[in-house]
Amino acid sequence: MKEIHFDKIVLPSEGEKIQVAEDKLVVPDRPIIPFIEGDGIGPDIMRAAQGVWNAAVAKAYGGSRKIVWLELFAGEKALQRYGELLPQDTFRAIEHFVVAIKGPLTTPVGTGYRSLNVALRQRLDLYACVRPVAYLPGVPSPVSHPEQMDIVIFRENTEDVYAGIEWPKGSEEAHKVISYLNREFHLHIPQDSGIGVKPISQRATQRLVRKAIQYAIRQGRRSLTIMHKGNIMKYTEGAFRDWAYQVAREEFPEETITEKEVQEKYGGKTPPGKVVIKDRIADSMFQQILTRTDQYDVIATSNLNGDYLSDACAAQVGGLGMAPGANIGDLTALFEATHGTAPKYAGLDVVNPSSLILSGKMMLEYIGWQDAAELIQSALVKTIQQRKVTYDLARQMQDATRVGTSEFASAIVENM
Numbered sequence: 199m200k201e202i203h204f205d206k207i208v209l210p211s212e213g214e215k216i217q218v219a220e221d222k223l224v225v226p227d228r229p230i231i232p233f234i235e236g237d238g239i240g241p242d243i244m245r246a247a248q249g250v251w252n253a254a255v256a257k258a259y260g261g262s263r264k265i266v267w268l269e270l271f272a273g274e275k276a277l278q279r280y281g282e283l284l285p286q287d288t289f290r291a292i293e294h295f296v297v298a299i300k301g302p303l304t305t306p307v308g309t310g311y312r313s314l315n316v317a318l319r320q321r322l323d324l325y326a327c328v329r330p331v332a333y334l335p336g337v338p339s340p341v342s343h344p345e346q347m348d349i350v351i352f353r354e355n356t357e358d359v360y361a362g363i364e365w366p367k368g369s370e371e372a373h374k375v376i377s378y379l380n381r382e383f384h385l386h387i388p389q390d391s392g393i394g395v396k397p398i399s400q401r402a403t404q405r406l407v408r409k410a411i412q413y414a415i416r417q418g419r420r421s422l423t424i425m426h427k428g429n430i431m432k433y434t435e436g437a438f439r440d441w442a443y444q445v446a447r448e449e450f451p452e453e454t455i456t457e458k459e460v461q462e463k464y465g466g467k468t469p470p471g472k473v474v475i476k477d478r479i480a481d482s483m484f485q486q487i488l489t490r491t492d493q494y495d496v497i498a499t500s501n502l503n504g505d506y507l508s509d510a511c512a513a514q515v516g517g518l519g520m521a522p523g524a525n526i527g528d529l530t531a532l533f534e535a536t537h538g539t540a541p542k543y544a545g546l547d548v549v550n551p552s553s554l555i556l557s558g559k560m561m562l563e564y565i566g567w568q569d570a571a572e573l574i575q576s577a578l579v580k581t582i583q584q585r586k587v588t589y590d591l592a593r594q595m596q597d598a599t600r601v602g603t604s605e606f607a608s609a610i611v612e613n614m
């Protein structure tokens with residue numbers, strides 16, 4: 199293993215690093231996988247989820263494979279140990295070990311430090327936030343046909359209003375920017391405005407869309423929808439749409455076809471083997487995903503749209519406690535629960551660990567351990583069908599047995 203020095207991380211005595219060769223992962227039988235427990239409910243769900251992942255790997259491979267866990271620190275635990283919220287050790291370890299998983303981290307609204315999650319994504323250049331949203335049989339839902347939901351959202355992860363370029367009302371920076379814009383462009387921005395900047399670049403858009411199209415082709419998906427608000431924000435969101443179509447047209451001409459071409463040249467019937475590329479304006483997308491759910495498949499969108507859409511979609515199939523996610527760069531990947539730290543439930547052992555458990559399932563698929571991933575999925579479905587669920591699902595179901603976080607995880611393991 200290449201020598202690497204950490205300030206405070208003690209490397210495990212067993213296990214090996216996942217290697218990268220010819221743009222592919224080479225996964226040993228005992229990969230070292232770093233994890234960040236997270237703040238708030240993080241410790242509750244991480245403990246439960248690790249029990250499930252370990253049991254699935256043991257069951258699937260009879261002891262010939264095992265994950266060697268390595269704890270990294272971020273958030274409150276890092277503050278105690280390092281005196282800072284996001285130490286260098288953590289960035290360097292994720293880069294070094296290639297694949298990692300995390301619980302949620304606290305971000306105060308309005309004041310204080312910027313989001314740790316955003317900092318991790320930007321520093322490690324994890325440019326695609328990938329969120330599959332699919333119905334699991336037995337999960338309660340507020341809609342009539344939740345089984346029609348089977349989408350994967352690819353959300354751009356490094357720019358847009360999340361780039362963190364903003365200044366508060368009354369600051370010297372805001373004053374300078376406002377004065378410049380009003381003077382040079384004859385605008386009338388009130389001096390008592392806060393200012394934010396929304397950069398959307400061709401490069402970041404196209405690498406995100408490229409990843410989404412490659413995924414759609416590899417997985418045999420039917421369509422890829424570009425979601426944008428280009429009717430209003432023409433040179434950011436509108437450009438996102440144009441650059442996305444350009445990637446499809448120039449890089450995947452054999453594998454993709456536009457919705458327009460399907461209508462005009464093929465009478466509305468998609469030629470076999472082609473991924474249909476279409477686009478929708480963001481507000482209409484929120485309606486369509488409710489009313490015509492099964493017409494959407496892979497969705498590629500900018501950062502803020504993707505944030506909103508993934509929570510709205512998750513609500514249709516069981517809520518935030520059920521939705522997994524990952525932040526992926528060229529190969530480095532950080533899997534994570536998509537919900538936050540839910541501080542009022544911290545340490546109570548009551549919340550739903552499924553989001554993190556399913557993110558771990560995605561991670562196992564990512565490293566090619568498909569059998570363990572499938573065991574997790576089927577055991578989770580079985581547990582929910584037995585109506586043994588945490589409070590969030592129990593309150594939407596009749597005659598459910600409400601169990602705590604750890605009890606729910608134990609039931610999943612028993613069902614493997």
Ligand code: NAP
Pocket residue numbers: 239301302303304305306315518519534535536537538539540541549550551553590
């Ligand atoms: P949140 O922590 O996601 O919680 C909002 C609500 O969602 C909870 O009160 C709960 O609803 C439900 N919920 C979330 N996780 C659940 C789970 N595992 N099981 C069951 N229900 C769950 O959102 P927030 O209160 O807006 O944010 C709290 C902190 O988390 C903030 O500092 C925020 O910045 C941070 N955050 C971090 C991440 C991340 O690390 N990726 C993501 C989002 C937010 P009920 O009360 O109705 O039961």
